[in-house]
Amino acid sequence: MRLDPAAVIGVGALAVILLWWWRSRSDLRRARLPPELRSACLVYAECLFQSTGPVSISARVDRVYRNAAGVLVLVELKTRETNRMYQSDVIELSAQRVALMAHTGDVVADYAYIVTERPDGFRMGCHQVRLMAHADVISLATRRGKLFVERVEPQTTCSSGVCRKCAFVQSCDLPWV
Template identity: 85%
Template sequence: MRLDHAAVIGVGALALVLWWWRSRSDPRRARLPPELRSACLVYSERLFKSAGPVSISARVDKVYRNAAGVLVLVELKTREKNRTYQSDVIELSAQRVALMAHTGDAVADFAYIVIERPDGFRMGCHRVRLMAHADVISLAIRRGDLFAGKVEPQAICSSGLCRKCAFVRPCDPPWR
């Protein structure tokens, strides 16, 4: 009888160790920053919309609720280089505006960008500070005015960025 009791305890301990090891080695969790590895995933690949003078629609990649109850955005990017861009910050900031408006929940003023190569190798996880709500709305208004032809586009000082822009011909940047 004593041997059976020891076996049950041993199997239980083994199951606990295996569960702990698997939860720590889960590749999906390993891509996250340490503060989010124990957080709860609350939204994945979901569209949110804000109302108001400017309506913003944004699809989030992942949203986690951290230990303090605050929602944290995580964007997954596939790239050859381990770097973030201002367009990533703009995208996540718009997601924050739409998510806050839609849910009414507190959303962190920072987010994470997880970067992987096309072969799936994780290159990095970057914490970025998000734009203020008013700045996102101003940017959305300017974008609308540009598309409506109400304002003229301004050339940027980076010829590399200009060459990739869809508006390079009508803009006629000074470096050409």
Template identity: 60%
Template structure:
């Protein structure tokens, strides 16, 4: 191999590595179904009023071709995954946005993950909770905090270990 060939190989390798590792704007990481959509809300607070008041800050909301809003949450984390807490957070955003603005919001959303160093991880589509289920969850939390219901252990011991109710609950795995 000549010197020119080695230089070309090194240049191509550099471009490939740069292309995959260089941090990009979140919009570039959007799933194909959201490319070409219009960003409608960013970092905006919404509130639902009623028997249960829910206040949530929408990270991003895009209007799709059908006119519905699709929520997108940007997360920086070590693991390339969406968590149940993301689903709860996005479901609360959906309820608050629908209540305040009267707009149609899709029953699914996306969690875009990036690594702590700013490099992209991935995009995860999640199915949102039904509003009635979210309200039941909020009501249960309020009852727990008021001491009106007993805490119950979860099937995920890692969650219990971080819970403020771990002592009163006394999960069986402990």
């Protein structure tokens, strides 16, 4: 069987184009990271971790990178219409840190990154956030547990926007809901 030279050249060209496309996509994803993590090693992606103790915290991480100093750094990917982070993001990442440290015993940075992009894939920004202390995460988880079994009274928020999105808004008697 004789190979057609034009077909061989065409297949070769297609392979080069596919390789270029794959590498450019990989470079684009890496460019979305903060400069500190562009040369870091991806250690975990979409993994579940759990802490043990009086309060058990389970958390699924989006991405965890090992930086040049050997410290693990959490990265949360968010698809949003606006380039901003929320306090709930900090709580989520802080819980991830507690679960990851307890599960692996590794040192995890006390800061993390939130990378935002629009639904169309356009990258908007990268926010570095300071994570909550371990004791504060445990305290928050304990209070949440007590709220669900109605051992403590819920507190109001200073943000009417948060109230409007609350699952309990119908049973609330705040003036702005």
